[in-house]
Structure formats: structure tokens, C-alpha cells
Amino acid sequence: MQTHFTPEDLEKPHIKEADRVLRSCVHCGFCNATCPTYQLLGDERDGPRGRIYLIKELLESRDDDDQVTAETRLHLDRCLTCRNCETTCPSGVEYHKLLDIGRAEIERRVPRSTGERAQRYALRKMLVEPKRFQALLKLGQTFKPLVPGALRSKMPPAPVDAGKRPDHRHQPRQMLILEGCVQPGLSPNTNAATARVLDRLGIGLTPASEAGCCGAIDFHLNAQDDGRTRARANIDAWWPHIEAGCEAIVQTASGCGAFVKEYADILADDPAYAEKAKRISALAKDLVEVLRDENLDELHIPETRRLAFHCPCTLQHAQKLGGAVEGVLTRLGFALTPVADAHLCCGSAGTYSITQPELATELRDNKLDALEAGKPETIVTANIGCQTHLAGAGRTPVRHWIEIVDEALQPAEGSA
Structure with a gap:
């Protein structure tokens, strides 16, 4: 794609990066064929190719150009x-990087309404601090009938038993685990189950209580500087453990995993953190990357439960791990039902299900129809956002896949 940036424009890092991404696009349109919002809305501006043109026009225009309006932002907001x-792209266009640049620019040029700003600020403040989120969640569960519908459907019944975690200190192999911001409240058993399964494989999980939200929520709600600040804080929290020999940083929420793997990119221009961020991104592993390399025969799972696996977009498209969880579950003896259009998004997409509820609900219902077609006993997934979004429909039970593995494990020999 041809661009028309001035030499002065190209001295700006974000314009230089946008120019690189734009020039890799040959506007073939293959991307529209697999874009969930384009399939629903049929508007070129609600597909990747159209959004790329909108971002190009936005970045090439001057600040006083009256062609840049809230309508441009609407189409960027609708992107999942x-x-x-x-x-899908045959040219390797790094669309998400261009989208981040375009969203930051439109945010600067076309201020949101007071209501929209308040909603996004509230989401950031409610979701990114685990203790605050858990307190608000408990309050919401107590007064559930009064909670707005978009939020009410995302709250699991209380209480939720997390189960006991094994003592991490006895294992010779140690890994860090990102606890996350909303997962400890919505599905506290996920990381506890992870600790128990990894313990069976001789891997201990080292706690790093100073680490918090990965930064994705801030970053994708256009508070990108705050997202980078959280990334730096996590690097500081993990660094002493990495220097002490922890071999990986495990994520059980694929959305967090995808973002931590991008720390190297988002902090590339920070001289104090660039090298550390590269190391962190290299050590970041989704849970399935750990399990698939282990001898799973040691787990002794006599399991034939029928499952449907929903592969989150952040696992299959961002981390390129499509088929990995299915492979592990099959090795363990689970029966997986076929899922049509498994590449399509369920509509969760972080806070998208709250900021774009109508589109998110339609995508969710389509996804559930595909997942339930094989009549599974349980739907499993690998991301807390997808899990709560799909479960909010009140249809087939939805769990994290590691919880099912944990439940199927036979008691360790000699255990009480």
C-alpha cells in the first residue's frame, strides 16, 4: 500500500511504525473473509481492509481535518x-500494531463523550486491581438483581472453592505464574488446579505477589502509557526470581499471555526496560506450552468425558497455538467434539462484551451453537474472558480446560 507521509512525519516513531505496517498490505481483502464483524455487518469499514484505509487517512491528515470524526472511531471500536x-493475511500485515496506533491517534483527535470516558475509566479501575475487583464482585453477587445485565451475566455464583495449592518449595523445577486481575475472583480454581497438575509433573510455581495486571486492559482501552507502567512493574516483580533460576512465566489466561509476550514490542523504546522486556517475552509461556512438552503418561488419567474446546483468539491468532490444547487433551484421553468455524471470535475480547454488547452477544450465541452441535458435556477454554462470556448465556457449563484435567487426576500413590 502506498503512503504519503512527510519526512517530518516519519521522524515520529508511531508514524514510522505505521508506515512500515501499511506498506506491507496489498489490500487483497482475504482478511475480510475471516473477520467476525465484517461477516455480521457487511460494511467494508468494519473489516480489516477498511479499517486499514481509515487509519491511513487518519494518520496522513492534519489535526484540523474535519473528515476525521467519531464515525472513524466507531469502526475502530467495533474491531475485536x-x-x-x-x-489469514498472506502478506504478514501486523494489523494489531496499526490498530493500536490508530486508536491512540483518534482518541487524541476526537475526544469521547463524558459518558464513554466515564465507562472506560470505571472499567479500568474496577478490573485491574484484584482486591478491588473481588470486593466489587462480592458486592455484586450479594445484590445481583440490581446489577446491569451486561455485568450480571459475567458473575459466577458465590462462593467458588479454589482448592488447596501444593507447597511449591519442594520441586526442583520452578516457574512463575501470573495470577491475573479478574481470574482470581471469577475462577480462583484455575491457577490452583494448574499448581496441582504441574506439581504432579515435578514443577513448582513460585509466587510473585508484587506482580499484578498484565496491562492489557489499560492498553486496549487506549490508556497505553498506564499499560506500559504495569508491564514495567511486573518485570520488576519477576526479575529477582528469573535471576534466581525460574525457567518460565506461566499464564493460564491466553489474553494475558499474548500481551506479556508483547512486552518486548511495547517497551522497545524504553532504554531502561527494553532488554529485560525481551527476556520476559521469551520466558512467557501459555500453560499448554508447558504441558505439551512433558511426559503426560505420568498423569494416569482414565478419562472419556466429551468436551468441546473453544480456542480463544489470543491463543490461536496472537500466540499461534491453535490445536495445542486439543492435542494435550486428546493425549490425556478426552473425547473432543468437532467445532465448526473454530477460528471465529466468541465476542468476549477483553472489555468488548461490555462496550459493544449487541455485537458481542450475537457472536457469543453463534459460537455456542457451533460448540454445542456435537453435544459435549462441558465446554472448555483457555481464557477467563471467553469463559465468563460464554458461561453468561446459561447454556452448557464452561470451564478452564486445566480444571477438567485436575478433576480427572487419580489420587497420587501413597496420598491420603
Whole structure:
């Protein structure tokens, strides 16, 4: 794609990066064929190719150009950032990087209404601090009938038993785990189950209580500087453990995993953190990357439960791990039902299901129809956002896949 930036424009890092991404696009339109919002709305501006043109026009225009309006922002807001288009693209266009640049620019040029700003600020403040989120969640569960519908459907019944975690200190192999911001409240058993399964494989999880939200929520709600600040804080929290020999940083929420793997990119221009960020991104592993390399025969799972696996976009399109969880579950003896259009987004997409509820609900219902077609006993997934979004429909039970593995494990020999 041809661009028309001035030499002065290209001295700006974000314009230089946008120019690189734009020039890799040959506007073939293959991306529209797999874009969930384009399939629903049929508007070129609600597909990747159209959004690329909108961002190009935005970045090439002057600040006083009256062609840049809230309508441009609407089409960028409707993007799920599922990155399905990147999997489809024959030219390797890094669309998500261009989208981040375009969203930051439109935010600067076309201020949102007071109501929209308040909603996004509230989401950031409610979701990114685990203790605050858990307190608000408990309050919401107590007064559930009064909670707005978009939020009410995302609250699991209380209480939720997390189960006991094994003592991490006895294992010779140690890994860090990102606890996350909303997962400890919505599905506290996920990381506890992870600790128990990894313990069976001789891997201990080292706690790093100073680490918090990965930064994705801030970053994708256009508070990108705050997202980078959280990334730096996590690097500081993990660094002493990495120097002490922890071999990986495990994520059980694929959305967090995808973002931590991008720390190297988002902090590339920070001289104090660039090298550390590269190391962190290299050590970041989704849970399935750990399990698939282990001898799973040691787990002794006599399991034939029928499952349908929903592969989150952040796992298959961002981390390129499509088929990995299915492979592990099959090795363990689970029966997986076929899922049509498994590449399509469920509509969760971080806070998208709250900021774009109508589109998110339609995508969710379509996804559930596909997942339930094989009549599974349980739907499993690998991301807390997808899990709560799909479960909010009140249809087939939805769990994290590691919880099912944990439940199926036979008691360790000699245990009480």
C-alpha cells in the first residue's frame, strides 16, 4: 500500500511504525473473509481492509481535518482485535500494531463523550486491581438483581472453592505464574488446579505477589502509557526470581499471555526496560506450552468425558497455538467434539462484551451453537474472558480446560 507521509512525519516513531505496517498490505481483502464483524455487518469499514484505509487517512491528515470524526472511531471500536485477519493475511500485515496506533491517534483527535470516558475509566479501575475487583464482585453477587445485565451475566455464583495449592518449595523445577486481575475472583480454581497438575509433573510455581495486571486492559482501552507502567512493574516483580533460576512465566489466561509476550514490542523504546522486556517475552509461556512438552503418561488419567474446546483468539491468532490444547487433551484421553468455524471470535475480547454488547452477544450465541452441535458435556477454554462470556448465556457449563484435567487426576500413590 502506498503512503504519503512527510519526512517530518516519519521522524515520529508511531508514524514510522505505521508506515512500515501499511506498506506491507496489498489490500487483497482475504482478511475480510475471516473477520467476525465484517461477516455480521457487511460494511467494508468494519473489516480489516477498511479499517486499514481509515487509519491511513487518519494518520496522513492534519489535526484540523474535519473528515476525521467519531464515525472513524466507531469502526475502530467495533474491531475485536481478535487478529484472525493476521492468521489469514498472506502478506504478514501486523494489523494489531496499526490498530493500536490508530486508536491512540483518534482518541487524541476526537475526544469521547463524558459518558464513554466515564465507562472506560470505571472499567479500568474496577478490573485491574484484584482486591478491588473481588470486593466489587462480592458486592455484586450479594445484590445481583440490581446489577446491569451486561455485568450480571459475567458473575459466577458465590462462593467458588479454589482448592488447596501444593507447597511449591519442594520441586526442583520452578516457574512463575501470573495470577491475573479478574481470574482470581471469577475462577480462583484455575491457577490452583494448574499448581496441582504441574506439581504432579515435578514443577513448582513460585509466587510473585508484587506482580499484578498484565496491562492489557489499560492498553486496549487506549490508556497505553498506564499499560506500559504495569508491564514495567511486573518485570520488576519477576526479575529477582528469573535471576534466581525460574525457567518460565506461566499464564493460564491466553489474553494475558499474548500481551506479556508483547512486552518486548511495547517497551522497545524504553532504554531502561527494553532488554529485560525481551527476556520476559521469551520466558512467557501459555500453560499448554508447558504441558505439551512433558511426559503426560505420568498423569494416569482414565478419562472419556466429551468436551468441546473453544480456542480463544489470543491463543490461536496472537500466540499461534491453535490445536495445542486439543492435542494435550486428546493425549490425556478426552473425547473432543468437532467445532465448526473454530477460528471465529466468541465476542468476549477483553472489555468488548461490555462496550459493544449487541455485537458481542450475537457472536457469543453463534459460537455456542457451533460448540454445542456435537453435544459435549462441558465446554472448555483457555481464557477467563471467553469463559465468563460464554458461561453468561446459561447454556452448557464452561470451564478452564486445566480444571477438567485436575478433576480427572487419580489420587497420587501413597496420598491420603
